[in-house]
Amino acid sequence: MPGDDLSALPVQGLLDELASESPAPAGGSAAAVAVAMAAALVEMGARRSPAWDDAIGVAAQARAIRRRTVPLVQADADAYAASLAALASIESIQDAPGAERDEAIASALAGAADVALAIARAGTDTAFLAELVADRGEPSGRDDAQAAAVLAEAGTRVAAALVAANLVTAEGDDRETAAASCARSAAMVRSRMGE
């Protein structure tokens, strides 16, 4: 949806955009929203824990993660749309040598992989913060901290899968390894927190 910023839409508008026939926004934008919501829940849990020495610092970190994640909702949609457009144009050079085509495809997908990796990293960090809130924050906020960890893990796993999908032609790319590591860390943290 050129011209609009997805992150400025009301929830219903964002969901309508996700549900539309247009290929973007899609899973990456949804993952960014999940991570941003998780960070917001962490911030709330920290703010509601005045007796905890680190609460203000954790709230500030959660806010920073949320602020850096919200623009990724739109950035992912833009990167995905750009990679689709680039792939479509590559189809028109069928006669090009295989290696040249591979390079063109890899380049088209690289931008989308970068955005997805940023989402995965933010998700993992949010999971770490959620664990801190659950362990040291007000006990009444533990359920929301767990909800934050689940959302963060979900967003991270979706983003890591997108990184892998976008780097399918770039075997051994460090970004795929980094994203997979993020997904494992987020899952481990959520698992430590229990159900």
Add this chain to the structure above:
Amino acid sequence: MTGTAMDWASVSDAEVVRACRAGDDAAWRELVERFSRYVLAIARAHRLGEPDAEDVFQETFVRIYEHLGRLRSDDAVRPWIGQLTRRLCIDRLRAAVREPVADDPEEQGELDRRLTAVDEAVSVQEALRTLSADCREILDRFFCRDQSYHTIGELLDLPPGTIASRISRCLAKLREAYEGRSEPRPASGET
């Protein structure tokens, strides 16, 4: 104080001023380095174009060089530089439009808000300078460079799970330093 191999990060503004007065060239370089972004930020808050902002920048530091000896309180160097810069910005705007500047209360309010934000940012920078190098680095990496705990942990050889707590402790120290330094100071220290 000498200019050789000085770690200026832990030196207060007042000490830099005293070293400048003593003729320490390195201190002058530090003074310019320390306040150049502040002066430019004030010029930009006045919506000066880039050439005018650069002229104000040059003129401000020329005046600082000429008049630093008349500064009454070394601790008041920042408000003094701020006032000097604001005055030069207003002179520049007046010269450009030949009419009173910022008569509109809304415009004045907006300018005041921008200047307050500049002052707060500089106060945070000053407070940051009082922290350990480790704290400065970890805060810079997380809040300014948007690095993840994993990236920071790899660079600093720390488990990613401990980074958040470390950042919180550094933030607490920063807050303490900021609150200790944000006491209002007189706007002018010049005789």
